[in-house]
Amino acid sequence: MNMQGEATLRLLEKADKEILKLPRDVKGAIYDFQHKFRKSPANPGLHFKQLKGHPRLYSARVNQEYRALLLHAGEADYILVAVKHRKDVYDNLDRFAYQINPVTGGIEFVDLVTIEKRVRHEPSAFEEPKPLFAAFSAEQLLGLGVAEPLLGLIAKITTEDELLGLAEYAPQLTTEVLLGLHDGKSVDEVLDQITTPVTAPEPVDAEDYQAALARPATQVTTDDTALQEVLEEDFGRWRVFLHPTQRKVVERDYSGPARISGGPGTGKTIVALHRVRYLVDRLGPGDDRAVLFTTFNKNLAADLQRRLLELAGTEVAQRVEIVNIDKLATKIVAEAEPGGRHRWIDDAKALQEWEELLLEQEETRWDGEFLHAEWSHVILGQAINSRADYFRARRAGRGRPISREDRAAIWQLVERYVKRLDEKELWTFRQVAERAARLEIERARERASYEADQVSSVKLQRESGIWHRPRYQHVVVDEAQDLSSAHWKMLRAMVPEGPNDIFLAGDTHQRIYGNYVSLGSLGINIRGRSSKLTLSYRTTHEILGAALGLLGTEDWDDLDDGRDDLLGYRSVLHGTRPVLRSASTWEAELDAVVEQVKEWDDVAPAAIAICVPERRMVAEVERRLGKAGIVAAAIGQDGPKLYDAVHVGTMHRFKGLEYQRMILVGVAEGLVPSRHVSQYRETDPLRHRRELQRARSLLFVAATRARDTLVISWHGQKSRFLP
Numbered sequence: 001m002n003m004q005g006e007a008t009l010r011l012l013e014k015a016d017k018e019i020l021k022l023p024r025d026v027k028g029a030i031y032d033f034q035h036k037f038r039k040s041p042a043n044p045g046l047h048f049k050q051l052k053g054h055p056r057l058y059s060a061r062v063n064q065e066y067r068a069l070l071l072h073a074g075e076a077d078y079i080l081v082a083v084k085h086r087k088d089v090y091d092n093l094d095r096f097a098y099q100i101n102p103v104t105g106g107i108e109f110v111d112l113v114t115i116e117k118r119v120r121h122e123p124s125a126f127e128e129p130k131p132l133f134a135a136f137s138a139e140q141l142l143g144l145g146v147a148e149p150l151l152g153l154i155a156k157i158t159t160e161d162e163l164l165g166l167a168e169y170a171p172q173l174t175t176e177v178l179l180g181l182h183d184g185k186s187v188d189e190v191l192d193q194i195t196t197p198v199t200a201p202e203p204v205d206a207e208d209y210q211a212a213l214a215r216p217a218t219q220v221t222t223d224d225t226a227l228q229e230v231l232e233e234d235f236g237r238w239r240v241f242l243h244p245t246q247r248k249v250v251e252r253d254y255s256g257p258a259r260i261s262g263g264p265g266t267g268k269t270i271v272a273l274h275r276v277r278y279l280v281d282r283l284g285p286g287d288d289r290a291v292l293f294t295t296f297n298k299n300l301a302a303d304l305q306r307r308l309l310e311l312a313g314t315e316v317a318q319r320v321e322i323v324n325i326d327k328l329a330t331k332i333v334a335e336a337e338p339g340g341r342h343r344w345i346d347d348a349k350a351l352q353e354w355e356e357l358l359l360e361q362e363e364t365r366w367d368g369e370f371l372h373a374e375w376s377h378v379i380l381g382q383a384i385n386s387r388a389d390y391f392r393a394r395r396a397g398r399g400r401p402i403s404r405e406d407r408a409a410i411w412q413l414v415e416r417y418v419k420r421l422d423e424k425e426l427w428t429f430r431q432v433a434e435r436a437a438r439l440e441i442e443r444a445r446e447r448a449s450y451e452a453d454q455v456s457s458v459k460l461q462r463e464s465g466i467w468h469r470p471r472y473q474h475v476v477v478d479e480a481q482d483l484s485s486a487h488w489k490m491l492r493a494m495v496p497e498g499p500n501d502i503f504l505a506g507d508t509h510q511r512i513y514g515n516y517v518s519l520g521s522l523g524i525n526i527r528g529r530s531s532k533l534t535l536s537y538r539t540t541h542e543i544l545g546a547a548l549g550l551l552g553t554e555d556w557d558d559l560d561d562g563r564d565d566l567l568g569y570r571s572v573l574h575g576t577r578p579v580l581r582s583a584s585t586w587e588a589e590l591d592a593v594v595e596q597v598k599e600w601d602d603v604a605p606a607a608i609a610i611c612v613p614e615r616r617m618v619a620e621v622e623r624r625l626g627k628a629g630i631v632a633a634a635i636g637q638d639g640p641k642l643y644d645a646v647h648v649g650t651m652h653r654f655k656g657l658e659y660q661r662m663i664l665v666g667v668a669e670g671l672v673p674s675r676h677v678s679q680y681r682e683t684d685p686l687r688h689r690r691e692l693q694r695a696r697s698l699l700f701v702a703a704t705r706a707r708d709t710l711v712i713s714w715h716g717q718k719s720r721f722l723p
């Protein structure tokens with residue numbers, strides 16, 4: 001060991017939990033300590049010494065009372081595994097155990113006394129309850145990756161409370177395995193879903209701590225500044241501790257487009273953020289704005305911008321273009337057609353234009369709603385721009401089949417409609433996406449022909465007046481399930497095919513805009529490069545169970561003609577069960593909302609959100625809360641109008657957000673699903689099914705925004721999706 005030179009000091013995950021609970025002055029002392037230690041462990045003031053019987057464990061002085069426990073990982077590398085009061089360190093050295101987990105190859109440390117305190121149960125005067133894990137042998141548990149030093153304690157656990165006590169301080173894999181078994185999963189299922197994804201790919205040498213330190217399964221801060229951030233308290237743990245499965249996905253070289261899926265709250269957005277940083281760190285000098293980071297709506301894009309700054313700092317953030325997908329498309333069109341004077345219209349206005357056209361044309365075979373959806377999803381959604389292509393078009397998710405003759409008539413109506421909008425200088429977001437896709441495909445084609453002509457000198461290209469550079473080197477997409485085919489076509493054309501070109505994160509169970517795509521057919525081949533996250537960091541086990549129930553027994557796609565599921569999706573957080581509450585009238589339901597929010601006076605207003613199924617209800621809830629003296633703010637396109645308030649919004653507005661406590665109101669028949677859906681039951685059964693599925697997804701998204709507490713209420717007949 002090199003005692004003279006400098007040392008590295010990382011922090012073990014789990015240790016931070018205890019450290020953050022220490023008195024403020026001790027944390028300050030740790031801050032100074034880590035500085036001194038890194039400069040020279042030999043500094044006599046540190047009293048650096050090995051602990052008896054523990055060849056790799058050292059103590060060092062933090063202040064008069066507190067000692068740091070350090071695990072030597074070979075060479076000059078140390079891991080801070082705990083900071084404890086002096087009297088808790090030297091009295092009973094047997095309490096400390098560490099190992100390289102033979103399954104994951106990650107370094108684990110446990111303090112048996114701390115864990116035992118959490119697990120200890122009162123001896124009962126009656127017959128002792130049966131230990132929870134009596135049915136599993138030590139070999140089975142070890143094979144699943146449970147930490148060996150904890151086997152004795154685990155054998156004593158008899159209640160869920162004790163199990164949760166252990167979970168707080170035990171290594172993560174041990175916790176997940178035990179909770180999985182406790183939930184009734186078989187050993188094989190746990191092995192498959194929990195252990196295998198974090199198993200080391202190579203044989204594990206139980207003595208090689210240097211190799212173990214480098215594995216993603218060793219959950220430590222990655223550098224010295226991260227340790228300081230932890231000590232500065234106000235930090236997002238996700239910035240520092242990626243779960244090994246998350247880290248694997250982030251730090252990989254993919255030979256082409258890659259996809260990460262996973263249920264709500266599993267950290268897909270966090271992974272996308274880290275991925276962006278990873279890609280920027282590998283850019284050459286001068287490659288500014290070479291990374292595009294896009295998501296579905298405006299307020300989420302603003303949120304990504306803020307979080308990337310927080311994660312990676314200005315220098316990285318400056319090299320990334322962060323923009324929501326429709327704004328990006330608008331930019332492309334505006335660049336190609338400067339001076340355009342078109343005004344945006346939303347779907348309601350677009351529909352009105354359809355109704356007027358149909359009246360004028362005396363057309364009754366289809367209604368405006370059908371035609372608008374056909375035009376939006378099939379024609380614009382896939383960037384179809386000729387009658388011939390429309391004849392061949394896939395109509396996935398569109399329900400009732402239509403004949404060739406129908407297609408011809410629909411195409412004609414669409415042409416008239418587009419002309420009509422054009423004359424009025426109106427356009428919809430979907431039109432812009434389609435136009436942007438076409439422009440970008442054209443641009444990519446020109447670039448390819450330039451490259452083929454070997455006109456590669458920058459000078460020549462400049463002289464020709466066209467920059468034949470790809471727009472981006474890497475594209476990262478969040479909320480991928482809601483992008484349309486036209487969006488994907490545009491993105492595909494913006495980045496040359498090659499390693500790490502496109503990285504997308506999404507969950508089709510949360511699809512709420514009715515865009516069904518087949519990525520393979522759009523030139524985005526993710527086969528063999530898909531991975532899945534299954535551990536929810538947001539929602540409790542109880543809320544998650546209820547939310548999964550809302551999905552029913554529908555089938556879900558994987559964006560690529562295959563199927564997706566939420567197998568193995570779980571949470572290690574526990575809380576109260578969601579409350580289901582009925583009211584006789586809407587008025588009574590609103591009264592109950594007010595009462596509930598008043599009762600939650602132990603949290604800040606911004607920790608609470610109310611979600612409604614219809615837009616008109618937003619103002620009603622806001623008003624009612626206001627009358628009761630509760631500050632409430634609607635969530636608009638750009639996010640909440642006021643931050644420090646109870647947030648109120650429609651289900652769509654809650655996409656990607658999270659709140660500590662949530663009330664979903666109006667979850668009644670006729671509202672969830674909307675009464676409009678039933679009109680398709682007979683006329684278009686396929687469409688009927690899709691619309692029901694979309695309504696389920698919407699409710700699923702809303703319910704999974706809650707971190708700790710979820711209340712679902714209704715008046716009249718409760719929604720068919722509720723148990």
Ligand SMILES: Nc1ncnc2c1ncn2[C@@H]1O[C@H](COP(=O)(O)OP(=O)(O)OP(=O)(O)O)[C@@H](O)[C@H]1O
Pocket residue numbers: 236237238241242243246262263264265266267268269270271507510536537538655656657658704
């Ligand atoms: N490794 C981690 N450590 C701690 N917290 C994490 C970690 N990964 C994610 N989280 C937290 O979990 C929550 C959910 O993360 P995120 O929003 O990335 O999930 P998501 O999969 O994108 O969810 P959704 O699909 O519902 O939008 C956030 O509060 C995030 O900070």
